Every structure is written in C-alpha cells, then in structure tokens.
Amino acid sequence: MINDNAKTILSVRNLHASVEGTEILRGLNFEVKAGEIHAIMGLNGSGKSTFSKVLAGHPDYEVTAGEIIFQGQDLLALEPHERANAGIFLAFQYPLEIPGVSNRDFLRVAYNAHRKARGEEEIDVFDFDDLVEERSEIVKMDVSFLDRSVNEGFSGGEKKRNEILQMALLQPTLSILDETDSGLDIDALKTVSGGVNQLSTADNATVLITHYQRLLNYVVPDYVHVMCGGHIIKTGGKELALELESRGYDWLTAQEAVV
Amino acid sequence: MTKSISTTNVSASAVNRATYLKHLLTQASAAADESTLPLKALRDQAIATVSDHTFPSGRDEEWRFTDLSDMLSLPFQRAAKGTDAHQLAFSAVQSDYQLASLNGHYRSSDSKTLKQAGVVVAPLSELLQSPDYTQKLEAIVSSRLAQLQGAEEVFTALNTAGFTDVMVVWLAADQVIEEPVCVVRESEGEAIAHLRTLVIAERHAKLTLVESFSGTGEATRCNTSVTEIWLAEGAQVNHVRLQDESAETFHIAKTAVDQAANSRYQCTAIDLGAKLSRHHLEVYQSGPQTDTHMYGLSALGDRQLADTHSLLTLIHPHSSATQIQKNIVDDKAHAVFNGKVFVAQTAQLTDAAQLNRNLMLSNKARIDTKPELDIVADNVKCAHGATVSQLQPDEVFYLQSRGISAEQAQRLLLYGFAMEIVEKISIESLRQSLSDRLTEWAQ
Incomplete structure (x- = not known):
C-alpha cells in the first residue's frame, strides 16, 4: 500500500559491503516507507541475500561505505540482537536447527528479549503459551511443533512456517523475507503468503527477496526492484515482475553492462 | 646424559607406582577388616588380583589419555565414618527407597529401606542381621557379588578388596517399582573410600536406579565405585548416574551390567564434578534380543578431566544398542571417550549406533575420542560417528x-x-x- 505521506522506515544510501574482501554490494540505494511491500529480484550472485544479511548484521559481512537509517537510527551502529529488538526481522532462506532447545522456549526467550528492550516486564510461561498457540494459527502450524527442538527434523515448508510464526510473535516494523518461497509446495506457499499478508499493516513494511514471480501472485508488491552487480538497476511496479518472468533478466543486465 | 636421567626417572616412578598401589591395597584391606561383612574368600581373591597389577600409567593403553600420576603424591588413608551430622538427601528426587552413605559408610538415619518377600532395598551389613536374609537370598547375592566379567580390572578388584558395605537392590520376578531407588553417596574429608552397589532384577522385574555422587569441602579425596547390575530375562533397569563430586576428588568408577534375553538397560550418566573422573561402563550379554541404551554427558571447566570408557559385548543375535556420549569442555578441561563395541560372529542381526559429540568452548580444552568397533558378524547394522566442534x-x-x-x-x-x-x-x-x-x- 503506497502512501506518499507515510513515514520512512528504512533508508539505505550508497551502501558498499564485502565478504572476505570481495565487494558484493556496490552503491546500493533503497528506501522503504510504512505500509509498503517491496520485492527485490535478481539473478544468483546479484547481492540480494547479502543485502538481507547486512541489514540483519551478520558478522561475516563488512560494510565499507554508505549508511543505513532505520526509523531515524543508525542501524550499522547496532548489534544484531539490538537490530532485532529495534524492529528488524530476517526470515532466513535456510533456518537453522537448534537441537535440544524447544521451539516454545526459543520463542519465549526471543519474545521476552523484545519486551525487555522496550522496557516491558517479561511475560510468564502460561500467558506466553496462550499467545504462541494463538499466533500459531496464523501459519496453520500444529502446536505439537512448539515442543520439538527448533527446526530439527522440520520439513522445508515447516521451517518457513516457523519463520513466519516468529515474525507473528515479534511483530517487526521491517520484515525481510529471504527466498521464503524456495522449497515450498503450492499449499505451503499459500499458507506462508497468507500469514505474511495477515501481518502486513499500514505501520510496518515487508521486503521480499525472491528469484521467482510465483510468490508475488500471493503477496502483491507495491514495488519491484531488480538487483544486479550489487545495486538496484531498475525499479517498477508489480508488472515488472511479470515482465521479468517472460523476458528474463538479459535485457536489463545487458543495459547494465553498457552502463 | 639426558637419556640416562630420563631412564632413572621412569624407573623411579615405576617403583613409586608399585609402592603406591600396595599402599592403597593396605588401606583397602584395613577397611575390609573393620567391616563386618563375612566375605573373606572374595576379599582374598581381590587382594591377589590387585597384587598382580601395578598402578596404571600412560603406557597402559586403557589409561593413555587419563593421567593418574597426580594421585601418586597423595597418600590417602581409608575413610572414617565421617562426623558430619547433616542430613544426606538427594533433593532432586523424592523417593521412598533411599540408601545413603557418607564416605562409603551406610547411614541408616538418612535411608529408607525395604525388606519384604519380593523386594529388598538395604545395605548388606543390615541384611546380614535380618531374618529376611534367607538362605535363598544369600545364595542370590553371593552368586552375583563381584561375579561379573571384568572383575579383575585393578580398580574393580581394589574396590572388592576394600568396600565397607554393599548397597543391595533386589527385585523378585515380576516385581515393578515405580518410584526410583536412590543410592546417595556423599563424601567429606581427605580419604579414600570404596563404594559398592549390587542391583539384581529377576525375570520381568522393572526399576529405576538413581545414583548420586557428591562431596563437601575442598579436601583431596578418592572414591572408587563399582555398581553391578544383573538383568534376568525380560527385566528392565533404567539407570541414572549423577557424578557431581567436589573439586579435588578423584572418582574412579565402574558400572558392570549383565543382560539376559529380552532385557532392557538404559544408563544416563552425567559428569559435572570431580578433578578427575573415570567411568567404565561395561555391558555383557547372556541372551538374545537385548536392548541397550548408553547416554552420557560431561560438562567440564577449569582443569577437570572426565573419561568415559564403555564396552558393549554382543554375543547373541537380534539385539539393539544406542550410545550417545556428549562432552562440553571449557577452560583447560579434558574429556576422553573410548567406546568399544564388540559384535561376535554369533551376534547376527545386531542393530547398533554409537555417536560421540564434543563441544569445545576454549582453545586450551582437550578432547580425545576413540570409537572402537570390532564387528565379526556379517549381517548387522552398526553405525558410529564422532564430532568435535565449537559453537x-x-x-x-x-x-x-x-x-x-x-x-x-x-x-x-x-x-x-x-x-x-x-x-x-x-x-x-x-x-x-x-x-x-x-x-x-x-x-
């Protein structure tokens, strides 16, 4: 939902970032306002996933130039957990398995970390159980998954649902969904998309990182960006995704090469 | 020149080891003499066995990674009864069956025994005085005490030579105890104690055994412990072993298990305490279709060492076994795992899996892991793996x-x-x- 008067949530200017000395992001500019859904598309190696990890603060990625302002704060000055508590959420392409830690405990610890950061009291176990079971319905996740170890033995679809459940609990201001559609069958895709749509409000924003147009049939973006060579080379509306689907990326990347 | 010095050192330490073991044996015999248990033949045999050994050094394959030489300068005396009047309780488990000892000496005030037709939970010292200690029961105990394989191992024999009492748990056929049987072992003062437990589950009997080892104070001490567990056909024993000894303790323990047909044994051993701890877990089979689960966790810091040596000997077919040993080492701690699995030609259709996972939290910590699978049978499923990683x-x-x-x-x-x-x-x-x-x- 585009509203020109909405406040800016994220502002990325001239961002350069490297991993192990190789520069991946090269002068990325990107802006997100409240209420908007953005899709970032592009070929493998274009820097999409790197961008999502830089936003979340992954220690392997070094920002060499530029700035990221999140709700008026210098995001790069924050530790990863501080970014999360400030309202950034990254849904992982490959969510990690944490054997021995129950999903329920993990979610409660994370939820309470957010509350503590906001100066609120920690929620007790029983109130949390009610809350998490209610939120599980958003992604149609069976509550038995709460008592299993985090993501351990979950199928690809279950892992992604679990990511959206975390999002539903933590209620971030900016959600970045990194290839959330990969490895999902059509039913799981519908469930996950339904969850994302349900959580999308006028006060928050979503960035979808994806290879394929398929997800965008279910979560309709306000903007579609094409990333290549570490920055955005074209921005359009949702129809750009359809055009990419039919024409591929060559016509754009060829232009980029000329530039 | 250098060479001759080193030779002198080696022989000096060898003499020292021989003298030291003799000293420990003298202390063990003296402790045995003070006890009232009429076990002279058993003791004599054990003394003879120990006399044939020398105190282990790093040259013994079984002790390659676990250095006991720090003990050589510690002339432990046999443990006195202990003066501490505080209650020996195992707060983590409330049970109506508890056998408590301080320094190996039974404490009736902190114990809850049971002597009835089908179930005995009592120290041998007390059983001997009891009218319930029938000839039949006496025969059962004497045919099992110190009769498990591996009794000739040096610390096992030393324990047999010197234990002050035996905590006896016996369940007649088809007896099931729902509540856990707790054997609480506490220690105080600078001394050596030999702790002994005998558990017998007859046909289709079922129980949970919880052993806890802990100590008070900063004194240097040594505990040897031997727990023998006999499972008759179809019996089930769920064994939890919690080693949380005080910081200056040498804890050298053995759990020896005999499993008859269709029996199920599970051991969950947690090692948190002691300066140096060693747990030999040995499981022998006397019938087919046994089910064995061996789980272990050591969480160590400072300069602690915990050594888990397990031996699973399968000689009958259709058995299954699972082993998972996990170690976490911080600071300069050292964890050792040696897991032997022997699958004889006669143990066809065995299904066994062994996993050792180690987590190193410090680059000065040390892990030695040695899975040893010796599989002679050709139609079996045996998996094993060992990993060492950081967070x-x-x-x-x-x-x-x-x-x-x-x-x-x-x-x-x-x-x-x-x-x-x-x-x-x-x-x-x-x-x-x-x-x-x-x-x-x-x-």
Missing part, C-alpha cells in the same frame, strides 16, 4: 537475529547441546534440577 557462529547469529544477545545465545546453544542427554532421564524433577544446574553452569 557454530551461524547458530549464534540466528538466535541474535531474534533479539537474543550473543552471550545468551551461546548459553542457549550449550544448554540445548546438553539437554539432548538430560531429556533421556525419565524423572521430571531430576531433569528440571539438571536443567537448572546446566543453565547455571553455562553462565
């Missing part, structure tokens, strides 16, 4: 990205690693207590 940065980052600080993330991961073993324990109050203890440990 995975990606796992820490995943938790951080959910608002959890790096320190808290590390604690959560450690806890998770450890809880996989703790969760094998069926007693909820004990799981909770260990979970709290591990949370504290991870701080």
